[in-house]
Structure formats: C-alpha cells, structure tokens
Amino acid sequence: MDPTLSCPLAWYGEGGKTVRGMSYLPASLDKVLERPETEVLVRARGLTKEFGGFTAVDGIDFDLYRGEAFGFLGPNGAGKSSTMRMIGCVSPPTSGELSILGRDPVRDGSAIRARLGVVPQEDTLDVELTVRENLLVYGRYFGLPRRVIRDRTAALLEFVQLADRAGDKVEPLSGGLKRRLTIARSLVNEPEILILDEPTTGLDPQARHVVWDRLFRLKQRGVTLILTTHYMDEAEQLCDRLVVMDHGRFAAEGSPRDLIARYCSPEVLELRFDPEVQDAAADKLKDFPAERTEALADRILLYVPDGDAALAAVRASGLEPLTSLVRRGTLEDVFLRLTGRRLED
Amino acid sequence: MSESVSLRMLPPAGLLGRLRRAGTDTGSLRLVERHARAYRRVWLVFISGVFEPLFYLLSVGLGLGVLVGKVPGPGGQPIPYREFVAPGLLAVSSMNGAMFDSTFNVFFRLKYAKLYDAVLATPMRPAQVALGEIGWALLRGTIYAIAFMLVMLALDLVHSPWAVLDVPVAVLIGFAFAAIGMTGTTYMKSWQDFDYVILASMPLFLFSATFYPLSVYPRPVQVVIECTPLYQGVVLLRDLTVGVVGPDLLWRAAYLAALGVAGLYASGRRIGKLLLV
Amino acid sequence: MAALSRGDYPPGPPRLPPGGLPPGDPPALGGLRSPQTPLTVRAFRCWLTVYRRIWRSSIWSSVLGPVCYLGALGFGLGTLIDRHSPASLGGVSYLAFVAPAILASGAMNTATAEASFPVFGSIKWNRIYIGAQASPLRPADIFRGHLMFMLMRLAMNCAFVVLVMWAFGAVESAWVVLAWPAAVLTGLAFAAPVAAWAVTVKVETSFAYMFRFAVMPLMLFSGTFFPLSQLPAGLRALAYATPLWHGVALCRAFSLGTAAQDPAGMLGHAAYLAVLAAAGIWAGARTYRRRLYV
Numbered sequence: 055m056d057p058t059l060s061c062p063l064a065w066y067g068e069g070g071k072t073v074r075g076m077s078y079l080p081a082s083l084d085k086v087l088e089r090p091e092t093e094v095l096v097r098a099r100g101l102t103k104e105f106g107g108f109t110a111v112d113g114i115d116f117d118l119y120r121g122e123a124f125g126f127l128g129p130n131g132a133g134k135s136s137t138m139r140m141i142g143c144v145s146p147p148t149s150g151e152l153s154i155l156g157r158d159p160v161r162d163g164s165a166i167r168a169r170l171g172v173v174p175q176e177d178t179l180d181v182e183l184t185v186r187e188n189l190l191v192y193g194r195y196f197g198l199p200r201r202v203i204r205d206r207t208a209a210l211l212e213f214v215q216l217a218d219r220a221g222d223k224v225e226p227l228s229g230g231l232k233r234r235l236t237i238a239r240s241l242v243n244e245p246e247i248l249i250l251d252e253p254t255t256g257l258d259p260q261a262r263h264v265v266w267d268r269l270f271r272l273k274q275r276g277v278t279l280i281l282t283t284h285y286m287d288e289a290e291q292l293c294d295r296l297v298v299m300d301h302g303r304f305a306a307e308g309s310p311r312d313l314i315a316r317y318c319s320p321e322v323l324e325l326r327f328d329p330e331v332q333d334a335a336a337d338k339l340k341d342f343p344a345e346r347t348e349a350l351a352d353r354i355l356l357y358v359p360d361g362d363a364a365l366a367a368v369r370a371s372g373l374e375p376l377t378s379l380v381r382r383g384t385l386e387d388v389f390l391r392l393t394g395r396r397l398e399d
Numbered sequence: 400m401s402e403s404v405s406l407r408m409l410p411p412a413g414l415l416g417r418l419r420r421a422g423t424d425t426g427s428l429r430l431v432e433r434h435a436r437a438y439r440r441v442w443l444v445f446i447s448g449v450f451e452p453l454f455y456l457l458s459v460g461l462g463l464g465v466l467v468g469k470v471p472g473p474g475g476q477p478i479p480y481r482e483f484v485a486p487g488l489l490a491v492s493s494m495n496g497a498m499f500d501s502t503f504n505v506f507f508r509l510k511y512a513k514l515y516d517a518v519l520a521t522p523m524r525p526a527q528v529a530l531g532e533i534g535w536a537l538l539r540g541t542i543y544a545i546a547f548m549l550v551m552l553a554l555d556l557v558h559s560p561w562a563v564l565d566v567p568v569a570v571l572i573g574f575a576f577a578a579i580g581m582t583g584t585t586y587m588k589s590w591q592d593f594d595y596v597i598l599a600s601m602p603l604f605l606f607s608a609t610f611y612p613l614s615v616y617p618r619p620v621q622v623v624i625e626c627t628p629l630y631q632g633v634v635l636l637r638d639l640t641v642g643v644v645g646p647d648l649l650w651r652a653a654y655l656a657a658l659g660v661a662g663l664y665a666s667g668r669r670i671g672k673l674l675l676v
Numbered sequence: 677m678a679a680l681s682r683g684d685y686p687p688g689p690p691r692l693p694p695g696g697l698p699p700g701d702p703p704a705l706g707g708l709r710s711p712q713t714p715l716t717v718r719a720f721r722c723w724l725t726v727y728r729r730i731w732r733s734s735i736w737s738s739v740l741g742p743v744c745y746l747g748a749l750g751f752g753l754g755t756l757i758d759r760h761s762p763a764s765l766g767g768v769s770y771l772a773f774v775a776p777a778i779l780a781s782g783a784m785n786t787a788t789a790e791a792s793f794p795v796f797g798s799i800k801w802n803r804i805y806i807g808a809q810a811s812p813l814r815p816a817d818i819f820r821g822h823l824m825f826m827l828m829r830l831a832m833n834c835a836f837v838v839l840v841m842w843a844f845g846a847v848e849s850a851w852v853v854l855a856w857p858a859a860v861l862t863g864l865a866f867a868a869p870v871a872a873w874a875v876t877v878k879v880e881t882s883f884a885y886m887f888r889f890a891v892m893p894l895m896l897f898s899g900t901f902f903p904l905s906q907l908p909a910g911l912r913a914l915a916y917a918t919p920l921w922h923g924v925a926l927c928r929a930f931s932l933g934t935a936a937q938d939p940a941g942m943l944g945h946a947a948y949l950a951v952l953a954a955a956g957i958w959a960g961a962r963t964y965r966r967r968l969y970v
Contacts, residue, residue, distance in 0.1 A: 450889070556945065
C-alpha cells in the first residue's frame with residue numbers, strides 16, 4: 055500500500071509494511087505523533103455526579119492527553135461508569151468543570167459525540183439487524199454518507215475479524231464476537247477518543263486477548279483510549295496511565311509500573327493456613343519483618359523484597375502453611391493498600 | 400464534518416427556533432431508516448396489518464349492514480350502514496396501529512433492546528428520537544390508510560371527491576395517537592402497565608360513534624364523547640367521505656394536530672429525562 | 677497426575693434410537709408422588725404465585741372487555757337493529773343475540789392470549805419452564821400445570837361475563853348457568869392446541885399471524901355479530917368446521933333457552949369442542965417433551 059495514502063481504509067487495514075512495529079498511518083496523523091503528550095483532550099476539575107442523595111463521583115480532577123491510553127481502575131460501584139457517561143456526553147455533571155475536545159458537553163453534546171466512539175458496558179447492539187447492518191445503521195446516525203459507511207464497514211469488519219459473519223444475525227453470536235462488533239461499531243465515525251466501559255468483562259480468556267490485541271493496534275494508530283476496568287491484568291497491559299478509583303474519588307494516579315513501585319513491594323508471599331490456626335498464625339506474623347502484612351479472609355499476604363527468603367524465615371519461625379505462593383506485586387495489591395479492599399469485592 | 404454539525408448546533412433561541420430546527424432536521428429520518436431496514440425482513444407482518452380493518456369492514460360493514468339498514472349520516476340524510484361504518488373503521492385502525500406501534504414497540508426498544516441508549520451515544524438528540532419514532536408510525540399508518548381507501552373504493556363506499564383528504568386525515572389521527580401513546584409509554588415501568596393502554600383504547604374504540612351515531616346516547620354522555628380525540632377523527636373522516644364539509648372540520652383537525660405536537664414535545668423531553676440521566 | 681485413559685472416562689448418556697424420543701419417564705421414585713402434592717399441581721401453584729402479583733391489572737382487561745362490548749354492541753347497535761329488523765334474529769333482541777357470542781369469543785380471546793405469549797415467554801424470556809425442568813417435574817406436568825392455570829383464568833373470566841350478561845338483562849333463560857361451562861370448554865378447545873403449538877414456536881411473529889389471520893376472522897365471522905345465514909354457502913361450511921361457531925351456538929342456545937329443543941345438536945357441539953381439547957392435551961404432552969428434553 056502506498057505510504058502516503060490518507061484514505062480512511064488505511065486506518066484500519068491490515069496490509070502494508072510495518073516500520074518498527076507500527077503499521078501505516080494516514081498522513082494527517084503524522085503531526086499528531088510529533089507532539090503526542092501536550093494536547094489536552096479532556097479536562098475535569100471538581101467533577102461531581104449525584105443521583106438523588108447518592109454521590110457517585112465526588113469531585114475528581116484529571117487531564118487526558120491525545121494519543122494515550124488512560125484507565126480508570128476500581129471495583130463495581132466506584133463511579134467509573136458514571137464518569138464515562140459524563141465524558142461521553144450522555145449524562146450531565148451535577149457540578150464541577152468538564153471540557154471535552156475544548157467544548158462544553160452540556161451545550162455542545164451533539165457536536166462532541168460526533169467525534170467520540172463509545173463501547174458501552176452492556177452491548178447495545180441491534181438484535182433485529184445483521185452484523186453488517188448494525189454498522190451501516192449506526193454510521194447513518196452520525197449522518198455519514200452511505201458510500202462512506204459502506205467502505206468503512208468492509209474495512210472495520212476486516213479489522214475485528216468478523217468479515218465472514220457479516221450477514222449473520224446478531225443474537226446467536228457469542229459474547230466475544232458481540233464485543234468485537236461493538237468495538238467495530240464504535241469506530242465507524244473515525245473517533246478521536248474511544249471510550250470503553252469494561253471492555254472484556256464476561257469474556258472468555260481467548261476472546262479477551264483478541265480484544266486487547268485490537269485495542270493495542272488502535273493505540274498504535276494514535277487513537278486516544280479511555281477505559282474502565284476492574285481487571286488488573288487489563289489495566290497493566292493496555293494503559294499508559296491510570297487512576298485508582300473508589301467511592302467516587304481518586305486514590306492514586308500514575309502509570310501501572312509507577313503505582314506498583316510506589317505502593318507495593320517487589321514481591322508478595324501468600325500464605326494459606328488451616329482455618330483453625332489462621333488467627334494464631336496471623337498474630338504471630340504481625341511482628342514479622344515485612345514492609346507490610348495483610349490478613350485477608352482466606353490467606354495472609356506478606357509484602358517483602360525477597361519472597362523465597364521470607365518463606366524460609368516463616369518456616370524457621372515454626373509456622374507451617376498449608377500452601378504458599380511467591381509472586382510479584384500487582385495492581386490488586388496497590389488497590390488493597392489504598393482502599394483496604396480487594397478489586398473483586 | 401464537525402463544521403457542518405456545529406453550524407447546525409447554533410441554536411436560534413425560542414420556540415420558533417426549535418420548530419424550525421425540527422422542520423429542517425434530517426436526523427430523525429435516520430431512525431426511520433433503521434426501522435425500515437429491520438422490518439424488511441418481516442415484511443409479511445407489515446403487510447398483514449392491512450387485513451385487520453379489512454376483516455372488520457367485511458364483517459361489521461357488510462354482515463351487520465343488512466341487519467341495521469340505513470342510519471342518519473352527517474348532514475342528516477340516511478346512508479347505508481356500511482358507508483357509515485367504513486370511515487369509522489379507518490379512524491379506528493389508524494388509532495390502533497399508531498398506539499400499538501408507539502406503546503408496545505417503543506417500550507420494547509426502550510427497556511429491552513436498549514436501542515435508544517445506542518442511538519443517543521451518537522450525535523442524535525432525544526427530540527430526534529421521538530420525531531423518528533412518530534415518523535415511522537406515521538409511515539406505517541399512511542400505507543395502511545391507502546390500502547383501506549383502495550378497498551373502500553373497490554366496495555363502492557365512497558361517493559365524494561372530498562374523500563381524497565381521507566388519507567392525510569387518517570395520518571393526522573395516527574400522529575395524535577402515536578404522540579400520546581409514546582408519551583404514556585415513557586411513564587410505564589413493566590408490561591402490566593399495558594393494561595392501561597387497553598383501558599384507554601377499548602372504550603375509545605367502541606364508544607366514539609364508530610358503529611352507531613352519537614344520537615343513540617343521552618345528551619350528557621354525548622358531550623363527554625365529543626371531547627375525545629377519536630370521535631373528532633371519526634367525524635372528520637365521515638364528513639369528508641360522505642361529502643358534508645364545513646368550517647368546523649378545521650377546528651377538529653387543529654385539535655388533533657395540537658394533541659400530536661404536544662405529545663411529540665413531551666415524549667422527546669421524557670426520553671431525554673429517562674436516558675440522559 | 678497420570679493422564680486419564682479412555683477407559684477412565686465416565687460412560688456417556690444412553691444413546692437414543694435415531695429419530696426417537698427417550699421412552700416416557702418411569703413413575704417418579706417412591707415418595708415424590710404421594711402423599712405429597714401431585715406434580716401437576718406443583719406446576720399449577722407456580723403460576724398461581726405469579727398471578728397473585730398481577731391479578732389486579734388482569735381484572736381490568738377481563739372486566740372491561742365484555743362490559744364495553746356488551747354496552748356498545750348490545751345497547752348501541754341493538755337500538756338500531758331492533759328498530760330496523762326485529763324479526764331477522766328469530767324474535768330476540770340484538771342484545772340477547774350478541775351477548776352469548778361475546779361470552780364465547782371472550783373465552784377464545786382469553787384462551788389464545790394465555791396460551792400463546794406466556795408459553796413462548798416461559799421458554800425464551802422469563803424461562804419459567806427451563807427452571808421447572810431442573811426439578812422432578814416432567815414436561816407433561818409442566819404443560820398440564822400451566823393448562824390448569826389457563827382453565828382457572830377462563831373459569832373466572834367467563835363467570836364474570838355471565839354475571840354481567842345477567843345484570844344487563846341479556847339473558848332469556850335460566851339455562852344460562854350451563855353457558856358458563858360451555859364457554860370454558862370453548863376456551864379449553866383453543867387453549868390446549870394453541871399451547872401445544874406455542875411451545876414449538878421459535879420466533880414471536882408467528883403469533884402475530886395467528887391473531888391476525890385466525891383469531892380475528894373467527895371472532896368476526898362465526899355467527900357472532902350477525903347470523904351465519906348471511907354468509908355465502910362456502911364460507912358457512914368453513915365456519916361450521918371451526919370451534920368458535922360451535923362454542924357460540926352452544927352458549928347462545930343456553931342463554932336463549934333453546935337448548936332443550938335440540939339436545940342432539942348441543943351434544944354434537946360439546947363433543948366437537950371436547951375432542952379438540954382432548955387432542956390438544958394429547959399433543960401438548962408430546963410437543964412439550966420434544967421441546968423441553970433437548
């Protein structure tokens with residue numbers, strides 16, 4: 055394919071030479087790549103959302119830059135979806151300042167939505183239409199000309215690997231296929247920002263990896279991603295920066311590596327004891343020389359620089375765990391440290 | 400693309416501005432396009448909707464007509480029963496079709512298919528969704544009304560050139576009821592609430608001088624019925640079909656149009672309130 | 677851990693003869709049938725519990741429909757007809773003529789409404805049948821339990837309509853008491869076959885066709901609003917073959933008091949409806965098993 059091509063087909067096509075792992079980009083995006091970090095696409099100050107008496111989002115501040123993948127990590131009920139809906143201009147903020155692409159979502163919501171792509175938490179696919187028709191109809195909602203949509207549909211179905219199911223009805227598709235279709239649909243208007251609300255929840259591991267792969271390619275092409283998740287592996291894999299969110303507030307902010315280095319030791323020793331001796335063991339381990347000790351309902355975590363050495367020391371002190379596991383620190387430990395709860399609670 | 404969208408976004412202030420925006424808006428047509436695509440697969444269901452008023456016409460108009468003989472039509476002179484009941488059936492079928500589409504189908508799309516959630520994540524606005532849904536109901540209504548008129552012509556039930564206006568008036572009736580129905584649907588919480596729809600539409604169907612003239616009722620009841628929208632629609636259609644026209648028809652049409660516009664506005668706002676929360 | 681060899685895998689389910697269903701369930705293990713509640717009644721109770729939630733709203737449609745139709749057609753149209761052609765209905769007022777037809781077609785409407793969407797929805801939407809499958813209930817019990825519920829609703833609605841008929845003065849004879857079971861039988865003659873069919877339906881548009889092309893023409897052309905003698909001979913023969921006409925004739929004969937004049941005819945009508953109902957019950961056990969055993 056011609057490297058100077060700026061046809062939209064090049065945006066999502068799989069062909070072409072790769073240069074240092076990156077596929078072709080339309081000419082218009084070259085400028086963007088020169089200054090990837092400086093343009094702020096979404097700015098929020100003191101953003102609050104209340105439903106009746108319940109505060110879902112409690113005065114958060116953040117800036118989102120063009121070209122990055124930004125993650126909101128937190129358990130269910132943390133306020134992530136409410137924040138996504140506010141950024142997606144389908145929910146007016148109760149108070150605070152929010153500007154998206156330089157405009158006010160309350161006044162210019164329609165114009166902003168024309169430049170966003172949304173992958174919602176529950177698939178809102180049209181079950182009365184086929185796979186291809188879903189894309190055609192959705193593109194029409196944006197007012198795109200039919201010829202343009204038809205071209206893009208073919209390229210998009212190719213991108214999410216659904217080209218052979220184009221004529222099928224949506225209902226019998228599996229969860230993974232439906233999610234891929236939703237992602238394809240969200241790209242019909244070539245959005246500048248793609249908002250994904252828990253993109254891989256409920257999918258089997260193989261489907262998750264396919265979705266991650268697609269999102270990673272989009273990131274390489276310069277699409278700004280905003281995603282929410284309660285899976286730490288997803289956050290670590292996809293996000294350049296993330297915030298840990300709980301009860302509507304930010305608990306921490308930074309890149310996954312920074313957060314783990316800041317809030318967690320390099321290694322974690324997990325010990326599981328017989329339920330009867332669990333409490334006695336926990337007491338005894340309180341004085342153990344570890345950076346931190348965490349007693350969960352079913353196991354005890356010891357945050358140490360060297361897990362194997364710590365395990366030997368535990369055994370030497372007379373305690374004999376039923377099972378033990380040495381692993382590296384993860385975002386789940388960060389979350390546990392910051393909020394006192396586990397991500398899945 | 401963003402420039403053209405922003406031009407459209409410049410809001411002219413006030414109600415007139417809103418109406419002008421609604422009038423030149425093509426956004427709502429996109430929803431109509433979606434419905435047309437979805438119904439292309441089940442076109443037989445679409446076509447079969449024509450048969451319902453047809454069966455009623457044959458049964459009640461012809462079968463019962465023998466028993467009933469002649470009834471006083473608009474303007475006082477007696478007309479055969481089948482010519483009396485046919486415009487009434489047209490009005491009723493417009494009402495039923497519009498209400499069914501705007502209640503049952505809209506509720507399903509709102510709560511289960513979550514169609515409007517997907518639509519409102521695009522540049523489409525709640526007012527456009529409401530207009531699009533009502534536009535679709537009207538499109539169906541027009542097709543059914545034309546089919547019914549053709550049958551009426553075939554059975555020699557039409558004797559006046561004014562009957563050409565029957566189709567637009569039937570669409571107007573559908574507009575009024577689709578708008579009202581859609582507004583009501585936005586307040587429904589579960590399928591049981593549909594009994595209220597039946598509660599409203601069945602008495603309207605039977606008691607709006609569709610099957611027999613208003614003179615059968617005592618005067619106080621007549622006054623009550625004269626306020627209901629279906630009665631106005633039935634009278635409009637009957638007068639036009641028989642050929643007895645007067646200036647009062649304009650008032651009746653305005654009444655239906657006002658109901659439709661009010662329902663359109665209210666349902667747009669309700670959808671916004673429900674989904675853009 | 678050593679890999680399992682082929683011989684270690686547990687044996688699979690018994691293979692079925694091609695094209696056949698498993699043999700009918702053996703009677704449930706001792707203790708499941710007596711002295712505890714019969715299985716059919718358990719299924720029935722499920723529907724009763726559902727109904728307790730929604731009975732108030734269903735009263736409206738059961739109550740309102742017959743009252744409105746009787747009022748509008750019986751009184752409104754009746755005034756016109758009695759004035760014009762009082763002799764064409766065999767000497768009775770139009771109200772007395774049409775009221776039993778409203779009773780019978782109301783039974784048909786209730787039956788088809790209860791036997792179509794609730795059955796379909798119990799597999800596709802709220803999945804009541806799927807839940808019941810996982811219990812000792814057999815598919816035939818699920819079918820019969822639901823049918824019992826439909827019978828209950830039919831009985832309630834028809835009893836109410838008979839009362840309304842009597843209150844409006846549309847009843848000419850004390851035999852109308854038998855019109856109540858006649859109407860229930862009419863309803864059953866629709867409910868059982870429709871339920872047996874509905875459980876096999878895969879898309880709900882089929883029901884739209886049934887209502888538009890079967891139920892509605894039946895309601896309009898089975899001698900309900902006008903005597904059957906007005907139909908051309910070919911259509912008349914068609915009407916004689918359909919169940920609603922038999923139900924209307926039966927109810928009308930009881931309501932007008934003419935039943936005693938033609939007991940053989942009445943038995944004929946009742947037999948026709950009973951055979952249809954029995955066929956539906958027989959077929960339903962089979963279709964339910966075919967659908968719920970997959």
